[in-house]
Amino acid sequence: MRIGDFRETYAQDEALWPTVTQRAWMLALLAALAVLPFFASGYVVGLACILGIHVIAAAGLNIMTGCTGLISLGHAGFMGVGCYTAAWLAQRGVPFYVTIPAAGAMAALLGALVGTPSLRIKGLYLAVATLATQFILVYVFREWDSVTGGVRGVNVPNASLFGFELDDDHRMYYLIAALAVLMLIAGRNLFRTRVGRAFIAIRDKDISAEVLGIDLFRYKLYAFAIGSFYAGVAGALLGYFYRAMTPEYFTLQLSIFYLAAIIVGGLGTMLGAVLGAVFMTLVPEVLRALVSFIAQWAPNATVVLSPVQQIVFGLLIIGFLIYEPHGLRELWQRMRRLFHLWPFRA
Amino acid sequence: MRGKQSFASILWNPSRAEMSEPLLHVQDLSLSFGGIRALDAVSFAAQPGRITAVIGPNGAGKTSLFNAISGFYRPQRGSVWFDGADITGVPAHRRAAMGLARTFQNVALFRGMTVLDNIKLGGHNRLQAGPLAALWYRGRAQREEMALREQIEREVIDFLEIDHIRHQPVAGLAYGLQKRVELARALAMQPKVLMLDEPVAGMNREETEDMARFILDLQEERGLTVLLIEHDMGMVMDISDHVVVLNFGQVIAQGTPAQVRAHPEVIRAYLGEQAVPVAA
Amino acid sequence: MAPGLDLIFLLELAIIGLLAGGLLSLIALGFVLIYKGTGVVNFAMGEFMMLGAYFFYTANVMWGWPVMLALPAALAAVGVAAAVVERSVLRPLAGQPVISILMATIGLASVGHGLVEAVWGGENYEMPQLLPRKPFLIGELLIPGQAVWSFLLAATLIAALTLYFRFSRTGIAMRAAASDPITAVALGIDVRHTQRLTWIFAGLVGAVAGIVAAATTSLSPALGGVALGVLAVIILGGLDSIAGAIVAGLIVGVISSLTAGTLGGKVRDIVPYVAVLAILLIRPYGLFGTRQIERL
Numbered sequence: 001m002r003i004g005d006f007r008e009t010y011a012q013d014e015a016l017w018p019t020v021t022q023r024a025w026m027l028a029l030l031a032a033l034a035v036l037p038f039f040a041s042g043y044v045v046g047l048a049c050i051l052g053i054h055v056i057a058a059a060g061l062n063i064m065t066g067c068t069g070l071i072s073l074g075h076a077g078f079m080g081v082g083c084y085t086a087a088w089l090a091q092r093g094v095p096f097y098v099t100i101p102a103a104g105a106m107a108a109l110l111g112a113l114v115g116t117p118s119l120r121i122k123g124l125y126l127a128v129a130t131l132a133t134q135f136i137l138v139y140v141f142r143e144w145d146s147v148t149g150g151v152r153g154v155n156v157p158n159a160s161l162f163g164f165e166l167d168d169d170h171r172m173y174y175l176i177a178a179l180a181v182l183m184l185i186a187g188r189n190l191f192r193t194r195v196g197r198a199f200i201a202i203r204d205k206d207i208s209a210e211v212l213g214i215d216l217f218r219y220k221l222y223a224f225a226i227g228s229f230y231a232g233v234a235g236a237l238l239g240y241f242y243r244a245m246t247p248e249y250f251t252l253q254l255s256i257f258y259l260a261a262i263i264v265g266g267l268g269t270m271l272g273a274v275l276g277a278v279f280m281t282l283v284p285e286v287l288r289a290l291v292s293f294i295a296q297w298a299p300n301a302t303v304v305l306s307p308v309q310q311i312v313f314g315l316l317i318i319g320f321l322i323y324e325p326h327g328l329r330e331l332w333q334r335m336r337r338l339f340h341l342w343p344f345r346a
Numbered sequence: 347m348r349g350k351q352s353f354a355s356i357l358w359n360p361s362r363a364e365m366s367e368p369l370l371h372v373q374d375l376s377l378s379f380g381g382i383r384a385l386d387a388v389s390f391a392a393q394p395g396r397i398t399a400v401i402g403p404n405g406a407g408k409t410s411l412f413n414a415i416s417g418f419y420r421p422q423r424g425s426v427w428f429d430g431a432d433i434t435g436v437p438a439h440r441r442a443a444m445g446l447a448r449t450f451q452n453v454a455l456f457r458g459m460t461v462l463d464n465i466k467l468g469g470h471n472r473l474q475a476g477p478l479a480a481l482w483y484r485g486r487a488q489r490e491e492m493a494l495r496e497q498i499e500r501e502v503i504d505f506l507e508i509d510h511i512r513h514q515p516v517a518g519l520a521y522g523l524q525k526r527v528e529l530a531r532a533l534a535m536q537p538k539v540l541m542l543d544e545p546v547a548g549m550n551r552e553e554t555e556d557m558a559r560f561i562l563d564l565q566e567e568r569g570l571t572v573l574l575i576e577h578d579m580g581m582v583m584d585i586s587d588h589v590v591v592l593n594f595g596q597v598i599a600q601g602t603p604a605q606v607r608a609h610p611e612v613i614r615a616y617l618g619e620q621a622v623p624v625a626a
Numbered sequence: 627m628a629p630g631l632d633l634i635f636l637l638e639l640a641i642i643g644l645l646a647g648g649l650l651s652l653i654a655l656g657f658v659l660i661y662k663g664t665g666v667v668n669f670a671m672g673e674f675m676m677l678g679a680y681f682f683y684t685a686n687v688m689w690g691w692p693v694m695l696a697l698p699a700a701l702a703a704v705g706v707a708a709a710v711v712e713r714s715v716l717r718p719l720a721g722q723p724v725i726s727i728l729m730a731t732i733g734l735a736s737v738g739h740g741l742v743e744a745v746w747g748g749e750n751y752e753m754p755q756l757l758p759r760k761p762f763l764i765g766e767l768l769i770p771g772q773a774v775w776s777f778l779l780a781a782t783l784i785a786a787l788t789l790y791f792r793f794s795r796t797g798i799a800m801r802a803a804a805s806d807p808i809t810a811v812a813l814g815i816d817v818r819h820t821q822r823l824t825w826i827f828a829g830l831v832g833a834v835a836g837i838v839a840a841a842t843t844s845l846s847p848a849l850g851g852v853a854l855g856v857l858a859v860i861i862l863g864g865l866d867s868i869a870g871a872i873v874a875g876l877i878v879g880v881i882s883s884l885t886a887g888t889l890g891g892k893v894r895d896i897v898p899y900v901a902v903l904a905i906l907l908i909r910p911y912g913l914f915g916t917r918q919i920e921r922l
Binding site: 065069071073114117118120121123124125127128129131132133135136139143253256259260263303304306307308309310311312313314315316317318321322325 | 667715718719722724725726728729730732733734735736737738739740741742743744747854857858861865892895896898899900902903906907910911
């Protein structure tokens with residue numbers, strides 16, 4: 001139960017983790033993240049890296065779609081832009097602490113470009129525009145051989161920090177985890193300021209937002225650019241992690257994957273992005289284990305893995321929309337309330 | 347409720363020249379949708395520091411008038427003047443920055459946010475932080491957020507007595523409280539002119555009296571200029587300094603509450619041809 | 627190269643494109659039906675097409691049913707699927723913001739696509755010949771028979787549907803429910819019923835289009851992608867305009883054909899999407915769409 005939770009200043013009231021207990025939990029979590037590689041197997045660390053990348057991408061999509069209501073079906077395409085930008089720069093010897101922000105910036109720029117015509121009109125058109133962008137981007141990835149290596153793909157040199165090469169999963173893990181934590185906090189900060197509030201206002205009732213003086217077009221553009229920036233960074237990290245990338249990775253299916261992640265996790269919050277990313281990272285793993293289990297009796301079962309994944313993603317989207325529209329985050333809040341109010345009932 | 351008639355009728359005489367420049371006035375405003383004439387050569391002025399009410403039967407064009415003043419509808423003819431400047435061509439979101447605040451008939455709060463966040467949105471234009479400052483938060487963004495919070499607590503939340511619900515999501519609030527939060531949000535804009543679209547619609551007697559008290563306090567303590575649409579005749583007649591009556595998009599009468607109440611055109615519009623005028 | 631030859635080539639391309647556009651118009655009609663009826667762009671349209679084609683293939687080729695039996699069976703199956711989808715997914719989400727329903731159709735598309743691939747696999751199948759292949763000779767122009775017949779089929783269906791919506795009682799009821807559901811209910815129209823009908827119609831339209839499309843090209847899960855290309859058509863024509871869908875379908879067909887013929891086949895895949903972005907830049911509400919005015 002929560003007792004003695006007094007806020008004595010407005011600053012305290014506005015803090016991200018106002019109580020001592022919350023701060024303690026956060027520190028414990030950070031400590032756990034820091035020591036994970038020493039206790040977990042290589043497989044788990046690799047999975048954690050992928051999870052971190054998913055978290056960053058999902059956070060960006062949640063800012064864009066969950067908070068501001070701009071549906072994007074092209075998130076994977078923007079990740080690809082980030083990835084190829086980073087690869088291109090890295091091949092020319094640019095260090096990762098430049099290539100990663102550059103990748104994000106490139107994706108953000110492209111986002112602003114795509115957003116400019118489509119954001120002036122209804123959200124539906126933006127969805128279609130991002131879908132078109134997704135297909136066009138994949139086409140470009142496949143055909144622009146000189147820059148992207150075409151269908152064969154591109155190789156990404158190792159990220160290195162003053163000669164210290166991030167050449168294995170452990171080291172990449174720290175980079176990814178650090179970036180994920182930073183970007184999550186930054187995302188959360190947005191909503192303590194007028195920028196984030198404006199985003200939510202646009203989503204909820206854009207006419208009221210206009211009356212309050214919010215320039216709809218400018219803020220929608222901000223949201224789209226920020227979300228795309230996150231996608232670009234995630235894409236760049238993906239490139240450094242796998243050290244090679246092909247266009248087949250950044251397809252519509254991946255965009256739908258992230259949409260599913262934020263719907264499952266909870267639209268509009270950073271916590272939702274994290275919960276959704278965790279859930280969606282585990283789903284393919286569980287499915288893979290299931291399918292290889294079934295393969296004992298039906299050896300051809302592995303062939304259906306990809307389509308079964310698509311079915312499961314779709315069902316997750318529909319199921320959560322109907323039964324739990326606020327996502328896993330709502331379940332999380334309910335549990336917290338249970339603990340805070342104990343021994344009273346919620 | 348305090349009666350303001352005698353005071354107002356001494357001071358306000360439409361035939362006299364305005365005692366000061368009207369803060370908001372509308373000149374010859376005409377608005378049509380396809381074949382429908384929503385507003386027809388509407389002209390009136392809201393004097394600074396006064397409460398002006400716009401009344402009229404349903405469909406008279408009152409909300410269309412508000413929407414034209416807010417900037418959502420572009421009038422085919424006529425002009426809107428605010429603080430001495432012609433704002434007819436100014437886009438809606440810029441009128442807020444100039445000091446024009448409004449509430450809506452159907453409460454237009456942002457359901458995904460708490461009361462406090464909704465109110466803070468009123469202060470949007472007075473803040474400066476851009477997306478980069480916001481992502482970082484420490485420094486400029488934090489400072490101005492804190493300043494805004496203190497100002498809102500002092501000037502708005504205390505005044506409207508909503509401190510006990512400030513962290514609650516607006517979606518679960520009672521209707522009367524939601525309307526109060528909407529007023530709070532408009533006040534957070536520190537407006538020069540406050541436009542209220544049916545502020546007491548759907549409220550019971552007690553809530554109506556509270557809202558009327560707040561509006562009067564705003565006028566007296568802060569000198570705010572109020573323009574309101576209302577159907578509750580008791581409230582309108584009690585607190586207004588100036589009343590404008592619309593019917594079928596045209597102004598059929600304007601003046602003090604007493605003058606308007608006795609006006610034959612007004613009576614005909616509300617009660618029909620056969621009505622007998624009520625003793626003033 | 628003699629300029630005369632080029633012109634003939636281009637003309638042929640244009641006419642073939644025009645005829646192919648008929649099919650695009652049909653698919654676009656399916657989209658517009660659902661948009662007018664429920665305010666949602668149905669991203670799962672391509673899956674109706676696929677289901678229609680695959681069901682037909684299963685009945686006709688895998689089970690050996692004659693065409694006269696396989697065709698209605700396939701259509702009936704898709705109709706049932708559409709009704710089930712409406713009841714189990716769309717109805718519970720009624721009243722939710724458009725964004726949620728949109729994402730639900732995206733989820734549906736994912737499910738449908740996965741189902742098709744899981745059950746029938748990802749390879750190309752050869753559809754039986756449904757439309758006569760004998761080419762038509764107009765002056766010097768050689769037009770493939772299938773193109774002409776698929777166009778005639780699409781045109782007939784579009785005409786039939788348009789007449790149905792204009793003049794039949796059910797059609798009028800559907801239009802009424804689409805434009806103002808509350809008033810429609812007050813007048814005694816069962817809006818749930820009309821919404822279900824809307825989806826069934828859209829499903830059937832998609833199924834027919836899918837069967838024809840598969841017959842003229844080949845049957846594979848990529849068929850669903852054709853519908854996404856039709857998004858260009860409805861954006862061009864205006865989301866809520868039937869006339870727009872028809873005209874835009876023909877235009878996009880011609881442009882697609884001309885670019886594919888002159889620039890190469892791979893570019894053809896991208897043309898609809900570039901067209902979408904171009905149209906959104908120039909005239910977002912399309913040729914005939916109504917500009918959205920929101921009530922305050």
